[in-house]
Amino acid sequence: MIPTAVQTYIDSHRDAALESLFALLGFPSIANVADPDGCTPCAQWLAEYLAKAGFATELLELPEAQPAVFAEHHEGDDLPTLLIYGHYDVQPADPLELWDSAPFEPEVRDGWIFARGADDDKGQLFTHVSAACAYLKTDTPMGINLKLFIEGEEEIGSNHMPELLELHKDKLAADVLVVSDTAFFAEGQPSITTALRGLAAVEVTATGPDRDLHSGSEGGMVANPINALCRIIASLHDETGRIAIDGFNDNILDPTDEELAVWNSLNYDEAAHAAELGAPALGGGERHLPALVRNWARPTLDCNGITGGYQGPGQKTIIPSTASVKISCRLVPRQDPQHVLDCIVRHIEANTPEGITMTVEPKAGVGAVEFPVSSPAIDAVKAAMLAAFGAEALTIRAGASIPITKHFQDILGLDAILAGVGLHEDNIHSPNEKFKLSQFYGGIEFSARLIAEIAKGL
């Protein structure tokens, strides 16, 4: 049970919680853009908000890193400690012209909050902030110690987090780590995500002649960097959709029969999913495998962006000097990201044609994570989910990555419990990102109840 004073506070402060979330959503906190209105003001606003509610707060900083917000409520040395992780940085908002309202001017339409970050992750982290504030504002003992750690570089790979976690190991120590940055399998079907994919990314540039050339005068003689780059990209998959890079698929841990049985029992409709995405069919990955297996238990290699040559109106009959592509791979449990990056580099070197120079710039890689599927803390999360959303939480996997969960495991020895309250239709990373009001309010209930459940003891 949520303590009555807390429940009453939550019920009577829904509009206030929404208004505060709107203030948070107003910051254009894109981590890799040096916007003076962006990350640092956002972190400062959060720290101040939490301090006003009664948290001891501070900004954890590193040179050239976006600040992380740390907030602590300490009730007793013998009480269990819950660490909540979230991130205030967001994806870039472009293409802007596809948004129906400005990405950093949040608004509610038809029961949904629309804004960049509405779900990922400002909306989700704010369910925990709002629940905790309800305890503090009503001077209700939590029965636990609560720590909030809210970083500002999740969307660009959390590259500074290993260093920051090492530095603040003691400060961040906890018994339970809960992260709300994932989604329900479907509305009405709460879910705990027990594995996340990792990430390896490269940027590949193909260069031929040192300037754009006339495609008639030189065509047929000179290698074309766009054609060469496309040929390399095509060679990265075989006919079945399997990644065809030597060594890339080493050590992959296949899902167990038990896991497959749960996944097959889920109410998943591939055609409906394609229709929801506006695609003629899904068509991605290894076509002989079910879609959920492809997304949860198989690696991917996707081009995120490609550019080269003349892109303006009309025609320009050139052989361009250069072309480049941004590629990112999702990795599954047991794949080593450094090995994967090495395999990609070797593949590209081995397949570079005459007349072309390829440069491969590896970006930070991070491995996939696996978590336990049961524990007393997971039981507490399940009880809180059931109370808040009226349905048992299933354990599933997700196709996305939250690199810091790997660092929590490696550095703090903490397995994250991924208890997100987003929905798949939330358009995260896309135009018109949204978060359902009922999920936001349900998330606050969930978090308030979770505190009470953990207070019972683990």
Next chain:
Amino acid sequence: MIPTAVQTYIDSHRDAALESLFALLGFPSIANVADPDGCTPCAQWLAEYLAKAGFATELLELPEAQPAVFAEHHEGDDLPTLLIYGHYDVQPADPLELWDSAPFEPEVRDGWIFARGADDDKGQLFTHVSAACAYLKTDTPMGINLKLFIEGEEEIGSNHMPELLELHKDKLAADVLVVSDTAFFAEGQPSITTALRGLAAVEVTATGPDRDLHSGSEGGMVANPINALCRIIASLHDETGRIAIDGFNDNILDPTDEELAVWNSLNYDEAAHAAELGAPALGGGERHLPALVRNWARPTLDCNGITGGYQGPGQKTIIPSTASVKISCRLVPRQDPQHVLDCIVRHIEANTPEGITMTVEPKAGVGAVEFPVSSPAIDAVKAAMLAAFGAEALTIRAGASIPITKHFQDILGLDAILAGVGLHEDNIHSPNEKFKLSQFYGGIEFSARLIAEIAKGL
């Protein structure tokens, strides 16, 4: 012999000719850009310049077409008529940052004129304009009738020219057609080009989901339009560099043994050519064939530009909604451009993967052209070239296209004599386009002498 008065005038008006060319080069006359300072003012300036020199001039116009300049000097009904073709429109100037001087602010450095259009084709056409003006300004009879036809849409395919030539068939009637829009095989080696490649172009767009998606949440399930487009592009060539589209290579006329013997006798150095272009090696086309054969007698398929997904700084881990590529093909004698376009469309349709919609937008295609390698008019051109440049002109081919030469053949029954005075190092279609001053002045001599040679009778 050039008449003495004309020769004296040319010799004493080199600076004036250069100054007038600079005025012409100052117009940003890019045909597919609606710049109020662009094509129409350029055409008007040319018409006025020619009228002042004594030509009867007019602008030939069509709705939505850039105007063409027509100028006529009629001396006698029984005299042979020479038609000179050129184009005042130029390629776009981007990437601007790679120019050492502004593309539409011509300047001379180290004996070269630098500007967009310095060679292609303002500089070359102005050799004929300057020579003709020397006759008219000195009231020297030419002994021929001279017509100039200078269009404004060559760089975008001369799409309106068939209609314009049909409309003005009688006005443009001539005995000899000379075009200076090609290059010497090498400096000191004048050349007459006896075949040009044709052009077929398409723009292909691959569309998957109706918005950019999170590459983790959906990756492995959803087909990626960039990956799919690259796979299609890669499928357009086989391992040897041959175009692998069913039917594309139908009807190609191979060069004769006599032609191959001349080409093999040319002083061509593949490694030096690659070095000149700043490329590690040539590497383009069908690798088992000599480079000149690949450029002059084999078709090409080059990506001119590709775009899709996130192209800004850093990473954005998305599956993009769409990606597109501009492709142009150079065609060789006997290939039918419509058939080629049909083959491309069929190939793409047949190879479109599940989950992706491909749209192919064919652009206007035009066939390759072949011309006679000898005739009395060609003898006149050779004599003028020898007099102006001190070396015998060889007959070669070129890899580029001048679509209107095909229309001249089909509509006016006129075989063009391609007597260009550019050099391969002129960077046409590239940043820092240039034209050697000695070629400009030599070109004026050539044109003045050509009038005298044709006046002797054909």
